[in-house]
Amino acid sequence: MNTILFILMLCASLTTPDKMIVIFGKPQEESFSKISLDFMSCVDYCYELDSCMAVYSASEAEDCHIFDVGQLSKVTETDESDGQKVAFKMNTTMCYESSEDNSMIVSFKKSRPHIQNLEFQTDGPPNQICNITNANGVWKFTPCPSCPSNFTMFTRPNGKWCIGVVPTIPFVTNPQAESLCQTNYGGVLTREPQDHANAFLAETFRIDVVIPMLGSPLWSAWTTVGFWINGQRKEACKTQKSSLCNTTAGFDFTDPLLSENPTGYIWGVNQPSGGGTFDSSCLHFSFNTSTKMTQSVDDYTCGVNSSTTGSAGFVGYICGVVPS
Template identity: 30%
Template sequence: MFSILIFLCFLFLRVSLVWVTNYDVNYEFKTECAFKMVLIYGQPSDWKSYSNRTATITDCMSYCVTLNTCVAVYVEKGSKSCLVFQVGQIQKLKKTESTQGHKIAMKVEQTATCAKSFNSNSMTGSVTTATSYLAYKIHQGTDGRWIFTTTQVLECPDSYRLFTRPKGLWCIGVISVNLCISGDDSATKCAATGGVLSGLQTLEETNYIYGLGQAALKKDPTYNKFGYWVNGRRKLSCMPPAQRSASCNGVDEFTYTDPLLSAYAGYQFATNEPNGIVAQSTTSNCLNILFGKTVLFGVDDNGCTHPNEDTELCYKGYVCGMKPSAPA
């Protein structure tokens, strides 16, 4: 059995320590953690590569727990630097005697509170990047060495970005087209790739879409405004002659088919929008994110069959969303 030295727990960029000596806790961390570093006397025994960092073991653990792709750090006795292993770079490690002074820390997920013993903590971890998710477990082999094993790999399609939502992982693609496109045609094209028009869970998602869409607009001399279709279609109960009410007001005027959408912070409407109910329009039933060459106007409701509204505005594309999948 390993001699556990320390549990380092991390949540929302806050780091705390639980010191353990022979499994007796001298200071107990009281808050639930997303990740922790489990530090033992040991050393890597099978690896491909690593990077060097001049720092103490404690500083290296703090660095690793905030670096998405880091899975382990190692410091030899007497060394003033540590070895940083990212996902795929280390396969096995082995325990050593405390008298040797070699220390290695593994990043694993914390599923509950920081436990008082090593056996009470999950030995699984995960790495999330801008386009992929990888889960791994650390288990003891028959030879006594601990093995890093990949258990799941999920990836977004090319040019999509991965976002983590409360309901799960979600890939978002900002799809630009050569000609202006309607909301209905956008939904059809997105569905043909296995997706749905994406909702706007957070402002981070909205700003990501805006950044890519505005870059496309700046290259187009024909139009001053672009719109990209997003998830949301007006409820039948919020169509004329309905009036604005508590159940027909802003995001509540629409239904959503994005399966992982659980919040609507990204639906920041443009000034005086949505105005379909106010104008008693029978066609302003689909949502798009609208912006100019230098400004994000916000979300707007317009006709689902309209590829453009006037010579100023072109619906230049759509935002397609889907769950990440295992690589072929």
């Protein structure tokens, strides 16, 4: 049975979330771990292991090579007579329900028992392969993009975006928060603009970050704690209060994936309030330490890490980065 028919049958018949595709080939990378299993046992082992993406065995070898996601980017097809085999994991969403509809069959050439110019794509979580291509006997694998630890991936209209809430000790000013986000994560201060995601973020941050820390003396002494987010008051709105300045339109944003006119900034009561005679040009996402609930978005002075009244402390920032 030639290579393409073998793969087409697997794509058409398996209904599990993942499958193992077997070809005659050799990896081009040398980063792997070894395990003393025959090839088919090794295939089963990889299938059950979330971190595994592929296995390789030389002809008549009594062990196999295990490749975790990210360790293998290319496999070169070999002749069946060489006896070298590679099995790699593929998500079923990459395959059509029937072999006749599979995109691989379009580029199949009878003169060559290999697959040419094929591409599979899928959206998946980290530790999976999102893109598989084959051209001229070389298979290429691209892992799904992932976020830094403790960040959550969102799909915005302009693309995928990782968002994380980062507590800091000691408290920080807005410029310090911007610098930490860029230095530590290569990102910018951010804010998820979709209303449904706002609710998710608020609840996630409240449960996972805010509530566990509110019991500490460092936070409980404050009435309000705030996380700096993206947004700087426009110059024209620093000296006046107008209907336009008292909305999101009164601020400039550097978050590259925000929509042109972001609508998801949910303001606190009577906010924003800092235009005109007040120097409140930066934005923070705040929580009440007594109720442990969000007070939504507020504007405040950029260069301070706590309020002049001593009631609010700026305890961190919300950072956004492009998945990698």
